[in-house]
Amino acid sequence: MTKTTILNVELQLVLSLTFGVATGYTSGAEIELMKDLDLSIAQFSAFGSLATLGAAVGALFSGKMAMVLGRRGTMWVSDILSITGWLSIxxxxxxxxxxxxRISSGIGFGLTSYVVPVYIAEIAPKHVRGTFTFSNQLLQNAGLAMVYFCGNFMTWRMLAVSGALPCIIQVIGLFFVPESPRWLAKVGTDKELENSLLRLRGRDADISREASEIKVMTKMVENDSRSSFCDLFQRKYRYTLVVGVGLMLIQQFSGSAAVISYASTIFRKSGKIKLLILFI
Structure with missing residues (x-):
């Protein structure tokens, strides 16, 4: 594995960092933001939830956009939306x-949640693909921890600027990274596919075998992708569908998102409750 591949993966993981920052931003910024802009609890709650709405919109179009614009093109759109959103805040x-x-950055995060893991999986060698893909989630949690820590001494405006910085870094870095070889194989540009692999694996590497495998797998996927969305509801998929959707619903109904978004308020009020119990 070359240094170029590692740097490409690290560049994409930078964007995962700002995803975590966005998730925990409301917790670190709540008190000062509400005071400075004179927001009510309802207004601030709406502000926090708009990121989820935007992310749902972004995720809805992420797959189609990644196929039409490519992985790099989609990441550029995601970065521009995220930077616009953070600076607006x-x-x-x-x-x-x-x-x-909040909506603009949310749409950007929705695109990011799909295209970054896909790009990493498509450029990473087989023996480290799982590790690099897992790193996406790790960097999201690192961003969450960072905003919790920085929220203790940074203003809510500076926190927003810090969320935009990783996106700016990636915008610049995207000029120097190759497009996904698997997407290039799908659009039929064999020469660009080989050039992309050479940049990722090294100019002296023998990429003929990997290029052939990518072409074969791409054709197989295209042949198997003729099914429609309605085919998902066939009787033979019922058990798998119920388990998959059920696990996601249980995760959301556990309230973890609310705890992450409003952790500072929860801990602050829980401390007051403890003091009240001790006083009684």
């Missing part, structure tokens, strides 16, 4: 610009 003077920024 950082310089917001009213609720309207604040909410616009």
């Amino acid at each position: 950082a310089f917001a003077k009213d609720v309207m610009l604040l909410n616009f920024g």
Whole structure:
């Protein structure tokens, strides 16, 4: 595995960091943001939830966009939306610009949640593919921890700027990374496929075998992808569908998202409750 491949993967993981920052941003910024912009609890709650709405929109179109624009093109769109959103939040003077920024960044995160793991999986060698793909989730949690820590001494505007920095770094870095070889195989540009593999594996590497495997697998996937969305609800898939969707619903109904988004308030009020119990 070459240094180029490692640097490419690390560059994509940078964007995963800002995903974690966005998830925990409301916790670190809540008190100062509500005070500075004179927000009610309902307004701040709406601000926090708009990221989820935006992410749902972004995720809905992420697959199609990654096929049409390519992995790099989709990441550029994601970065631009995320930077626009973070800077809108950082310089917001009213609720309207604040909410616009939250929706814009949310759409960017929705695209990121799909295209970054896919790109990493498509450029990483087989023996480290699982490790690098797992790192996406690891960096998201690192971003979450970072915003919790920085929220103790940074203003809510500076926290928003710090969320935009990883996106800016990736925008610059995307000019120097190759497109996914598997996407290039799908659109039929064999020469670009080989050039992309040479950049990832090294100019002296023998990429003929891997290029052939990618072409064969791409054709197999295309032949198997003629089924429609309605085929998912066939009787033979019923058990798998119920288990898969059920696990996701249980995860969301556990309330983990609420705890992550409003951890500072939860811990602050829980401390008051403990003091009240001790006083009684």
